[in-house]
Amino acid sequence: MILLDSVTKTYPGDHKPALDSVSLHIEPNEFVFLVGKSGAGKSTLMKMITKEETPDSGKIIIGGIDLDYVKKRHIPGYRRRLGVVFQDFKLLPRRTVYENVAFALEIAGMSGKEIRKTVPKVLELVDLTDQSKKFPAQLSGGQRQRVGIARSVARQPKILIADEPTANLDKLTTEEIIQLLKKINDFGTTILVTTHNENIVNTLQKRVVTMKDGRIVADQKNGGIYKLDETPRPKLTRNMMQAPGHALKQRPRRVIQ
Amino acid sequence: MVGNKEKKIKEPKVKDEIKEPKNLKKAAKNGLKVMRKTRRRHPLREEGRIIKYGTKGFARNFWLSSAATVVMSITLIILFVTVVASVILTNTADMMRDKIDITIYFKPETTREDLDTLTETISADSNTKSVVTADSKEEYEKFVAENAGSEEIINVLDDEMKALMISKMQATMRIKVYNVDNLDSIKYIVENDELFVKLVDEEKQPTYDVNQVEIATITSWARIARTGGIILAAVFLVISILIIFSTIRMAIFSRREEIYMMKLVGADKRFIRGPFLVEAEICGVLAGLIAASASYFGFMWLAPKLAGYGINVDEILGILQSSKLVLMFLIFVGLGIIIGRISSRLAVSKYLHKA
Numbered sequence: 141m142i143l144l145d146s147v148t149k150t151y152p153g154d155h156k157p158a159l160d161s162v163s164l165h166i167e168p169n170e171f172v173f174l175v176g177k178s179g180a181g182k183s184t185l186m187k188m189i190t191k192e193e194t195p196d197s198g199k200i201i202i203g204g205i206d207l208d209y210v211k212k213r214h215i216p217g218y219r220r221r222l223g224v225v226f227q228d229f230k231l232l233p234r235r236t237v238y239e240n241v242a243f244a245l246e247i248a249g250m251s252g253k254e255i256r257k258t259v260p261k262v263l264e265l266v267d268l269t270d271q272s273k274k275f276p277a278q279l280s281g282g283q284r285q286r287v288g289i290a291r292s293v294a295r296q297p298k299i300l301i302a303d304e305p306t307a308n309l310d311k312l313t314t315e316e317i318i319q320l321l322k323k324i325n326d327f328g329t330t331i332l333v334t335t336h337n338e339n340i341v342n343t344l345q346k347r348v349v350t351m352k353d354g355r356i357v358a359d360q361k362n363g364g365i366y367k368l369d370e371t372p373r374p375k376l377t378r379n380m381m382q383a384p385g386h387a388l389k390q391r392p393r394r395v396i397q
Numbered sequence: 398m399v400g401n402k403e404k405k406i407k408e409p410k411v412k413d414e415i416k417e418p419k420n421l422k423k424a425a426k427n428g429l430k431v432m433r434k435t436r437r438r439h440p441l442r443e444e445g446r447i448i449k450y451g452t453k454g455f456a457r458n459f460w461l462s463s464a465a466t467v468v469m470s471i472t473l474i475i476l477f478v479t480v481v482a483s484v485i486l487t488n489t490a491d492m493m494r495d496k497i498d499i500t501i502y503f504k505p506e507t508t509r510e511d512l513d514t515l516t517e518t519i520s521a522d523s524n525t526k527s528v529v530t531a532d533s534k535e536e537y538e539k540f541v542a543e544n545a546g547s548e549e550i551i552n553v554l555d556d557e558m559k560a561l562m563i564s565k566m567q568a569t570m571r572i573k574v575y576n577v578d579n580l581d582s583i584k585y586i587v588e589n590d591e592l593f594v595k596l597v598d599e600e601k602q603p604t605y606d607v608n609q610v611e612i613a614t615i616t617s618w619a620r621i622a623r624t625g626g627i628i629l630a631a632v633f634l635v636i637s638i639l640i641i642f643s644t645i646r647m648a649i650f651s652r653r654e655e656i657y658m659m660k661l662v663g664a665d666k667r668f669i670r671g672p673f674l675v676e677a678e679i680c681g682v683l684a685g686l687i688a689a690s691a692s693y694f695g696f697m698w699l700a701p702k703l704a705g706y707g708i709n710v711d712e713i714l715g716i717l718q719s720s721k722l723v724l725m726f727l728i729f730v731g732l733g734i735i736i737g738r739i740s741s742r743l744a745v746s747k748y749l750h751k752a
C-alpha cells in the first residue's frame with residue numbers, strides 16, 4: 141500500500157541527507173507508527189508520500205500509483221486519494237466544521253446530495269455532530285483535530301497519514317485521537333502516524349518503524365519502544381516506559397541492519 | 398525488512414480499487430492511468446461551488462470588498478470622464494470650425510453673374526467646402542428679413558431709401574472650408590484671380606485669421622484630450638489594477654495559509670482560485686453599475702451647464718438618451734469584471750504556485 145524503495149533526499153543547502161536510502165513497505169490495513177527523534181527525517185518521509193517534496197532518487201509507490209508519474213498537474217488529484225492529518229490541523233478558518241468536512245468532498249466533485257448525506261455520518265464518527273455549525277476558532281484542540289480527521293476520512297481514502305497529529309494536544313485528548321485513528325484503521329484504512337509520544341506507541345501495540353539520521357533503524361511488528369538513541373532520556377519518559385505491561389518487558393526489540 | 402524488499406513488491410494480494418502493482422513497471426502504468434482518470438470531473442458542479450464560495454467570501458469580507466468596489470468605481474468614472482472629455486472637446490472644436498467662414502465683401506455693383514463665376518473659381522479649390530453668395534439686392538432683403546420685427550427701421554425705408562441702400566450694400570461671399578488651419582490657397586485665389594481683384598471691396602479686405610486663436614486653442618485641447626485621454630485612461634487603468642491588486646493581495650495575504658491548506662488537501666488550482674476571482678468579479682459588477690449610474694446622472698446634470706458655455710455635448714447626450722445607454726452599462730460592467738479578474742488573478746497566483 142505504501143512502498144518506498146531506496147528513497148534518498150537531501151534538501152538543497154544541506155550536506156547530510158534527510159532521507160538516506162529509506163526502504164519501507166506497509167501492507168493494506170496496517171497501522172504503523174513512525175518514530176524517531178527530532179530531525180530524524182519523519183516529516184520528510186511524510187512529505188514524500190504527500191508529494192510536497194520529491195526524492196532525489198528511489199521509488200515511491202502509494203496505493204498502486206508510482207509517484208514518478210504524478211506530474212505537477214496531477215498532484216491535486218493524487219492528494220485527494222490520500223487522507224492527510226496535520227499537527228496544526230490546517231482547518232479553513234472561515235468555514236464551519238460542516239463546511240470544512242464538506243470541502244474535502246466538494247473538491248472531489250461529489251454531488252451536493254451525496255455530500256449532505258456523507259458529512260453528518262463522518263461528523264458522527266468523530267463525535268462532532270453538535271459542533272457542526274461552529275468555526276474552528278470556537279473549538280478545543282482535540283475537537284479541531286477531530287474535524288481534521290473527519291475531513292481526511294470523508295472521502296474514505298485507503299491510506300491515511302498523520303504527521304504528529306497529537307503534538308499540540310494534551311494527554312487525554314491524545315488518547316482520544318489515537319483511539320479514533322484506531323477505529324478508522326479497524327474500518328480498513330491503512331494508517332501511518334508519526335509521533336513523539338511513547339505512551340501511545342507503547343499502549344497501542346502496533347507496528348513501529350524507527351528512524352534515525354534519515355535511516356530506518358528499527359521495525360517492530362507489534363512494537364512498543366523506540367528508544368534507540370543513546371542520549372539520556374528525561375526522567376518522566378523513563379518512568380512512563382516502566383509502566384506496567386510495557387512492551388519493553390514483553391519482547392525484545394528487533395533491530396534491522 | 399530491507400532484505401525482504403524485492404519479495405514484498407511481488408506479493409500483493411490486495412483488494413483495492415487500484416490494484417497493488419505486480420512490479421514497478423506495472424505500477425508506473427497504473428499510476429498514469431489513474432492520474433488520467435482523475436483529471437476533469439464535474440466542471441458545472443465545480444463552477445456552482447466556486448460561485449457559491451465567491452459570493453460567501455464577498456459577504457464575509459464585506460469591508461475589503463467594498464473598498465475594492467469603490468476603487469474600481471472611481472477608476473471607471475475616471476475612464477468615462479476622459480473618454481467623454483475627449484469626445485466633447487473634439488466635437489466642440491469641429492462645431493467651431495464649422496461656424497467659421499471667410500467672408501469676402503465685393504463692390505455693390507457686383508452682379509449675380511459675377512458672383513456665380515467667382516463661386517466657380519473658388520469652388521475649384523480643394524479646401525472649399527461650400528460657398529454662399531449674395532448680391533446687393535439679396536443682402537438688402539436679408540437685412541430687411543433680419544429686422545422684420547423692428548418697426549422703426551422698416552418704416553423709415555421708403556423706395557428712395559431702399560434704392561440707396563441697395564446701391565451701397567456690398568455683395569458678399571461666405572466660404573466654408575475643410576481645413577481652417579490652411580487658408581493659403583484660398584487667399585492666393587482671392588488675391589490673384591482677375592475677377593476677384595477687380596471686384597473685391599478695397600475698403601474691406603478679407604481677413605484670414607478670424608477667430609484663429611480660439612480655434613487653435615480648442616483644436617489643441619481636443620488633440621490633447623484625444624491622445625492624452627487614451628494615455629490617461631491607460632494609466633488610470635493600470636493604477637487601478639495595481640490598487641485593486643494590492644487590496645486583493647492584502648486580503649489574500651491573510652489567507653495564504655488557507656490557500657496552502659487547500660492545496661495540501663488536494664484542491665485543484667481552479668477550485669482554489671475560483672472563489673477569489675468570483676469575489677473580485679462581484680466587486681467589478683457592482684463597481685460597473687455604480688460607476689455607470691454615477692456617470693449617467695452626473696453627465697445629465699452637467700450637460701446643460703456645459704452647453705451653456707458653448708460646449709458641444711450633443712453626441713454623448715444622444716448616446717445617453719438612446720438605447721445605447723444599455724450598451725454603456727454593459728461596457729462598464731464588463732470593464733469592472735475584467736479589472737477584477739486580472740487583478741485578483743495576479744494577486745492569487747503568487748501563493749497558488751508556491752508549494
Ligand SMILES: Nc1ncnc2c1ncn2[C@@H]1O[C@H](COP(=O)(O)OP(=O)(O)OP(=O)(O)O)[C@@H](O)[C@H]1O
Nearest residue numbers: 151152154158176177178179180181182183184185
Ligand atoms: N525545508 C527544508 N529545507 C532544508 N532542510 C530541511 C527542510 N525540512 C527538513 N529539513 C532537514 O531535514 C532533516 C529532517 O527533518 P524532518 O523535518 O524530516 O525531521 P522530523 O523527524 O520530522 O523532526 P521532528 O520530529 O522535529 O518533526 C533535518 O535535518 C532538517 O533540518
Ligand SMILES: [Mg+2]
Nearest residue numbers: 182183184303
Ligand atoms: Mg516533523
